[in-house]
Amino acid sequence: MMPPLLRRRLGLLVATFAVIALGTSLRVIPVGLSPGVxxxxxxxxxxxxxxxxxxxxxxxxxTRMAVAVALAVATAVEGLRLYHTPGLDxxxxxxxxxxxxxxxxxxxNILAYAGGIGVAACLDRHLRRIANP
Structure with missing residues (x-):
C-alpha cells in the first residue's frame, strides 16, 4: 500500500498535468470559443x-495554507508583468x-487566478475528505 503523502502527491501531480494539458489546449487549439473564454x-x-x-x-x-501561498505566487507573477527588461520582454x-x-x-487576471485556485482547493479538500474519512 502506498503511503498517504505519496498517494496525495501523485494525485496532485496527475491533476496538475491534466490542468496544464487542458489550459495549453484551450490557448493553442482553435475550437471556436470567444476570445474572452x-x-x-x-x-x-x-x-x-x-x-x-x-x-x-x-x-x-x-488547504488554506496552500491557498494563501498559491494566491501570493499568482499575484507576484502577475505583478512581474509590470517589470520590463529586454530579455524578459x-x-x-x-x-x-x-x-x-x-x-x-x-x-x-488576479481574480481569474483566484477563481481557479479556489475551485482547485475545493476539489482538493473534497478529495482529501473522501480519502481520509
Whole structure:
C-alpha cells in the first residue's frame, strides 16, 4: 500500500498535468470559443495549476495554507508583468513566455487566478475528505 503523502502527491501531480494539458489546449487549439473564454478560461486554469504545484510542494500542509501561498505566487507573477527588461520582454513574446508569464498586467487576471485556485482547493479538500474519512 502506498503511503498517504505519496498517494496525495501523485494525485496532485496527475491533476496538475491534466490542468496544464487542458489550459495549453484551450490557448493553442482553435475550437471556436470567444476570445474572452479563451483568455480568462486559461487564466482560471493557470490559477488551478499554481495551486496544484503549491499543494504538491506542501502536501502535508492545510488547504488554506496552500491557498494563501498559491494566491501570493499568482499575484507576484502577475505583478512581474509590470517589470520590463529586454530579455524578459523577449521571453514574453515566445509561446512559453506567454503561457507562463503573460505580457500585460491585469487585475482581472488576479481574480481569474483566484477563481481557479479556489475551485482547485475545493476539489482538493473534497478529495482529501473522501480519502481520509
Amino acid at each position: 479563451v483568455k480568462y478560461g486559461g487564466s482560471v486554469l493557470w490559477g488551478a495549476m499554481v495551486y496544484g504545484i503549491v499543494a504538491f510542494l506542501m502536501a502535508g500542509a492545510r 523577449a521571453f514574453r513574446l515566445t509561446l512559453a513566455g506567454q503561457l507562463l508569464l503573460g505580457r500585460i498586467f491585469s487585475g482581472w
